Amino acid sequence: MQKKTRDYFNIEKHSSLKPGKWNKITDIEGVKVGHSTLADGDIQTGVTVVMPHENNIFKNKLRAAVHVINGFGKSIGLVQIRELGSIESPIVLTNTLNVGTVSTALIKNILAQNEDIGGKAGSFNSVVLECNDQYLNNLRKLAVQEKDYFKAKENIKKDFREGAVGAGRGMSCYGLKGGIGSSSRRFKISEDEYHLGALVLSNFGKKKDFLLYGKSLSDIMPQKDEEEKDEDREYKSQDGSVIVILATDLPLSSRQLKRLCVRAGAGLAKTGTYISNGSGDIVLAFSTADYITEYDSGDFLQNKILKDRKLDIVFKAAVESTQEAVYNSMVTAESVTGFKGRSRESLKNLINNMER
Secondary structure (H helix, E strand, O other), rough: OOOOHHHHOOHHHHHOOEEOOOOHHHHHHOOOEEEEEEEOEEEEEEEEEEOOOOOOOOOEEEEEEEEEEOOOOOOHHHHHHHHHHHHHHHHHEEEEHHHHHHHHHHHHHHHOOOOOOOOOOOOOOEEEHHHHEOOOOOOOHOOOOOHHHHHHHHOOOOOOOOOHHHHOOOOOOOOOOOEEEEEEEEEEEEEEEEEEEEHHHHHHHOHHHEEEEEEEHHHOOOOOOOOOHHHHHHHOOOOEEEEEEEEEEOOOOOHHHHHHHHHHHHHHOOOOOOOOOOOEEEEEEEEEEOOOEEOOOOOOOOOOOOOHHHHHHHHHHHHHHHHHHHHHHHHOOOOOOOOOHHOOOOHHHHHHHHHH
16 A cells, blocks of 8 residues: 555644545545556556446536636546536546547547437547647657556556656656645535545645645755756746546535635635646546436426535535645656656655654
8 A cells, every 4th residue: 555645744633624535536436546557668648537426427427616717737537527517538647749649549438338429329428638748758658558448447446556656657746746636635524424536736846836735845855955957947848737537425516626726726725836837737526416317307307406504514625635635746756767867856855754
């Protein structure tokens, strides 16, 4: 089992809510995550698939929402989610220039499962989100292929790996190694227990801005002066991105899910980011509480929705889980050397050196 942030630091004083069993987005029943990782020399990239539930997602849609914190991104499928307030696709993460390839594979997969698409059921809205991993990955090689989507889908599980895996393989976060991170919170409303989980693809921030529960890297451990290479200076002139996926088993409307998405920005800010000019920062949230069925009889939906006045604890769960998911993406990641011999060191290594 991978060691995560709370294995190194006492974070209970920073978090009033307890994590779920896995401390991952998969603490929401039915949610599973899988990876396909490409790690070979200057190719450091991959695909990550988030399955919102175990049934046919096209025929059993979920209420969903999207919030674009800063829109420097190339994602697919956000417009329809924003308009209709529902999601009918697995959520797939990859690098910027392979969005089209992965979307084609996803569409082929859903077409094979639903013969009515292109006829009675109309079209299909694929959801593919991205970050630019060009510091460690040779983006021009377009290394991800359609088969990598299917491999990631075959690998879906509850206890998935975090860090430098899947879409997170080539990502950087605060000048260190970033990638896939996840966390969750559980809470009670009335007498029932609910969960909220976050998954991030972290690829943003400068080392001098990083905050680990209010402390900078220089507060936590001594930093040696490093000679800056020309390509490092060039890369620092570009801005990174982050994708946040929030899932909950709480019955929320798409309007409430949009409000939930906005709170993820507070969780990101707690890690030190100020959301830079050229960053692509996107949050997608969905609820698994009930389905919007494709061929349901009748003209009206009958859904239970939480009252707005009870949302504060849910907002808190979104902030806490997003913040910890970013830290987990860094702590669980191994150090990686890739394109042009560039390297990103794991936060875990710095912590272990400090302990020694």
